[in-house]
Amino acid sequence: MVDQPSVERTADDMVAEADTGARNPSAAWQAKLIIGTCIAWSVFQLYIASRIPGIVAQATGVSMFANIVAQARYVHLAFAIMLATLAFPLFSSSPRDRIPWYDWALVVLGVGACMYLVVFRFQIADRPGLWSPTDIAMSSIGMVVLMISVYRSLGLPLVIIASAFILFAFFGGYSEWARNITNYGGASLSKALGHYWMQTEGVFGVALGVSTSMIFLFVLFGALLDRAGGGNWFIKVAIALLGALRGGPAKASVLSSMMTGMISGSSIANTVTTGTFTIPLMKRIGFPAEKAGAVEVASSTNGQLTPPVMGAAAFLMVEYVNIPYIDVVKHAFLPAVISYIALLYIVHLESLKMGLKGLEKPGRKIGVLMIMILFLSGFIVLGALAFLMIGLRTILDPVMGESVYAAVAVIAVLYVFLVGVAARYPELEMDKDEDGPPVAPRLTPTLISGLYFSIPIFILVWNLMVRTDTLERLSPALSAFWATIFMIIIGLTHRPLKAMFRGQGVAAETVQGWKDFVQGLILGARNMIGIGVATGAAGIIVGTISLTGAHQVIGQVIETISGGNLIILLVLVAVLSLILGMGLPTTANYIVVSSLMAPVIVSVGAQAGLIVPLIAVHMFVFYFGILADDTPPVGLAAYAAAAISRGDPIKTGIQGFGYDIRTALLPFLFIFNTDLLLIDVTLPHAVLVFFIALIAMLLFAAATQGYFIAKSRWWESALLLVICFMLFRPGFFLDQISEKYASASGPAAITLMEGAPQGQEVRLTVTGPDFDTGKMRPTTVVVPAIPGDAMTALSDQGLTVMEEGGALLLEEPFPGTPHFETLGTEYDYYGDNPVTITQVQVENDRMPKELFFIPALILLAGVVMIQRPRATQAPF
Known part of the structure; x- marks a missing residue:
């Protein structure tokens, strides 16, 4: 039998070493310093995310409050470096029960290098690009301490990658091959360090800015939710819903990991949070240790791909792709849902192959119908929820208008009501009888006993996604701020409110609520240490690319x-x-x-x-x-x-x-x-x-x-793969019997464009001498067609075309036009060889590609008929 306390300690050690810091000083003042720094960081992030600094600055006329927000990136990284140095031992042999002298020195140097940019910001602004010796010295110190912080909190991989890019910035100009590709001649120490540290092109660039303004709040929200009991509720609901099915604990692992992974910033923390309970359960019903762990790993890593947070990458995509947040969620939604449903199916097949059963469960069992509902729940329930939110907002809009107070009142009444209902049920406790068979709890009391935890998640999604004529969507940062504020209120009040409804003592539960709140602040900051220094180090890579064009070497x-x-x-x-x-x-x-x-x-x-x-x-x-x-x-x-x-x-x-x-x-x-x-x-x-x-x-x-x-024969598996390909890529088979594009070149290309329907995409193949290498190379761009006027369609895209000798010559696009970045900067328009449009393609009017679904489904029916007589057990 597994020693559960030992397992929990091992898992906690893994998270500490990888995510939160493994040092635990024996000296009380050192431990309190780490804890106090964590709390201060969380409070600072909540402060700058609120509107208080702007209100105070406006009321007092003191610009200090506004400057704090403007300089938040530097303070953010200073906190991350300080905690990385204090909480993570530098080497495996370094002391874990005390902070050695060299770490104190690194704290002073790292924080000093960051705060130098805050204290002397006005002097630095007066000499842009003309860096003083002190600037270069502080930049050097900051870069070194940052890399040490990355090494101690994340290990060597990111240090090696970032170091390679730093070396390229300094020495890339010495390589004739790289110089020919990038046209980069190298950078001086002053130029490179100033680019990395003194400006917002490197370490303090977009990535660290997103970490400061958005990522921290979502990580803090997840930490507060977990400490208040929300993470535990997710797991219990998943076990109650799926535990009695064949291989139930494994399916519950998938569902609970999806729910916690949506707001978690770490697949490792997600693995341990849910796996501490689900992995032993999987082993108890017959899963081998490796397969039990693998189910949890696959579930937890996929949580980082699931909206609305996606491990905070969703907010970086907003910046990098330059599309609204709601569009990122829309695009990421379908693949994530399909992936999770498929993982549930894989777990089901594994259970069938091993002949496993589910957990014992009192009351009504969940049948095949519930399984089908589960398979579709990710798509239907979330879609219905979105429409419900919009409908609810439409109903409440005449009453609430834009009043925050009315919204707060509605939420407060709903919260107190749900806590009152939850107080009628016992606290969430899972079966821990190691001598008997594990038992899954009943769904209804489990769901109701923590339903109020869904309110801050509802607030978060509402603010991010729901918009009406009178109410605009909030930014991700402000949405996370309000959700976190309400999560703090829940963490502080749900225990004493339950005690009050049950007629029990309130004082002890109030104290426990404050402990949960403080622990949430600490855990949120500790979870952000690795992310904070990592986004700073990743900024080195982005800065090198903007300085040198290094990505062109990889592309070549x-x-x-x-x-x-x-x-x-x-x-x-x-x-x-x-x-x-x-x-x-x-x-x-x-x-x-x-x-x-x-x-x-x-x-x-x-x-x-x-x-x-x-x-x-x-x-x-x-x-x-x-x-x-x-x-x-x-x-x-x-x-x-x-x-x-x-x-x-x-x-x-x-x-x-x-x-x-x-x-x-x-x-x-x-x-x-x-x-x-x-x-x-x-x-x-x-x-x-x-x-x-x-x-x-x-x-x-x-x-x-x-x-x-x-059990499939090899040719049956091969046939299933063919059917899968036909369903996923029906256009491939259509392309074999019908040309996708009509192509033309020279003057005929203009005629082809003018015959295309309004707005249809027209593909232009442009060929010309590469600006850096001089070699002729093609590229493809897309423009919308304007029937009867091809030149206007091209001109609207900033493309000036002239016909000469049967060829379509392209002039250099002007800056600011749609294709300037792809065509204007990559080709030499003044060389011996002109830049020309060598081919125009317009999509043909063909039969719908979906017709190929029919033969695929017929083949699938054939496989079903062949395998059905060989089935040796019920499918569910």
């Missing part, structure tokens, strides 16, 4: 290896994203892979004729970056799960990646079929896409598991 290498083949290109980018993402927290992971790999797909893909929306490119690299969390040999989430399951971490990681193959398939699919990202689709089409994609993903899971209705 991948272009050479791929030879223009799109599939090889995407596979190379996927593998590099996996490698770059190893050992990095979600936010730093996304910053690194999006900065390095996304431009490669955009530029090299355009040369091969691949034109996809930028959000699809960023989602592609983000998916593979996140999969690094369960990819051996570095997969940290796999090590955390193995610490709980007592299984082999490498085998756990390999098995977890095996479960996640379905997730690895999705990015390739939505690159070639952007319908999966709900880009330019109607509601009926979106519903069709969901069901077809869901069926295809379930078939893919069945094929990779070798089990469908019965």
Whole structure:
């Protein structure tokens, strides 16, 4: 029998070492300093997120309050460096029960380098680019201490990557090959360090700005929710809902990890939070240790792909892709739901193969109908909730208007009512009888006993997504602020309110509420240490790219290896994203892979004729970056799960990646079929896409598991893969029997454009001498057609075309026009060879590609008929 307390300590140690800091000083004043710094950081972040600084500045006329917000990035990084130094031992041999002298020195140097930018901000502003020796000295100190902080809190991977880019900034100009590609001649010490530290182009760039204004609040919100009992409620509800099904604890692990992962900033913390309870349960019903850990790993890493937070990457995508937050959620929603439903199905197939049962459960059992409802719940329930929110806001709008007080009153009444109802039920306690069979709790009392925890989540989603004629959506930062404020209120009051409704003593519960609140502030700050320093270090990579154009070197290498083949290109980018993402927290992971790999797909893909929306490119690299969390040999989430399951971490990681193959398939699919990202689709089409994609993903899971209705023969698995491909990529088969595009060149190309319907996309293949290398290369851009007037359509895009000798010559686009970044800066318009439009393509009017769903479904029916007689047990 597993020693549960020992398992919990091992798991907590794993989180401490990876996420929150493993040092626990024996000296009371040192421990209090770390705790006090954590609380101060959380309070500071709440303060700058509120409107109080602006109100105070306006009322008093003192600009100090506004300046605090303006300089928040520097203070944010100072807190992160200080806590990284105090909470994480530098080496494995470093003392964990005290803070050594060299760490005190690093604290002073690191905080001093950050606060130098605050204290001397006016003097620095008077000498932009003309950095003094003191500026360079402080920049050098800051960079060194930052890299040390990254090493001690995150390990070597990010340090190595960032160091490589720093070396390129200083010495890249000495490589003739790199210089020919990037046209970069190198940078002096003053220029490079000033770029990295003294400006907002490097360390203190967009990534750290998003960490300061948004990510911290969402991490703090999750920490407060967990400390108040919300995380425990998620797990208990999942066990109550799914525990009695075949392989129930594993399915509950998937559902609870999805719910906690939506607001969690760490797959490791997610693994431990839910896995501490679900992994032992999985083992008790018959799952091997490695498979139990792998289910938890796959569930937890996928939580970082699930809206609305996506490990905080959603807010970075808003900045990098330059689209509204609501659009990021819309595009990420369908793949995440399909991926989780497929994981539930994989768990079900594993349970069938092993002949497992579920937990015992008092009362009514959940049948096949409930399973089908569960499969569709992610799509239907969330969609219905959105319409419910909008409808509710429409009803309340005449009464509430824009009054915050009326909204607060409604929420307060609802909260007190739900707490009063919850007080009628006992506190959430799971079966812990190690001698008897594990028992799943009943759903209704479990759900009701913590339903009030859903209110701050409702507030968060409401503010982020719901907009009416009189009420605009709030920014993500302000939405998280108000949700966090209400979460604080719940943490402080739900215990004493329950005690009052039950007629029990209130004092002890009030004290416990304050302890939960303080612990939430501490945990939120400690969870942010790695993210804070990681976003600063990731800013070095972004800064190097803006300074040198280093991503062009990577693009040149991948272009050479791929030879223009799109599939090889995407596979190379996927593998590099996996490698770059190893050992990095979600936010730093996304910053690194999006900065390095996304431009490669955009530029090299355009040369091969691949034109996809930028959000699809960023989602592609983000998916593979996140999969690094369960990819051996570095997969940290796999090590955390193995610490709980007592299984082999490498085998756990390999098995977890095996479960996640379905997730690895999705990015390739939505690159070639952007319908999966709900880009330019109607509601009926979106519903069709969901069901077809869901069926295809379930078939893919069945094929990779070798089990469908019965154990599959090899040719049956192969046939399931063919059916899956037909459902996911019906356009491939349509392309084999009908040309997708009508093509023309020269004057005929203008005629082809003028015959295209209004607004239809027209693909232009532009060929000319590369600005850096002088070699002729093609790229593809898209413009909307204007029937009968091709020149106007081109002019609207800033493209001036002249016909000369049967060729379409392109003049240099002006800055600010739509295609200036792709055409105006990449080609030499004044060389010996002109830039020309060599080909125009307009999509042909063809039969609907969805017709190929019919033969696919007929084949599926055939597989069902073949396997049905071989079934040896009930499917559910």
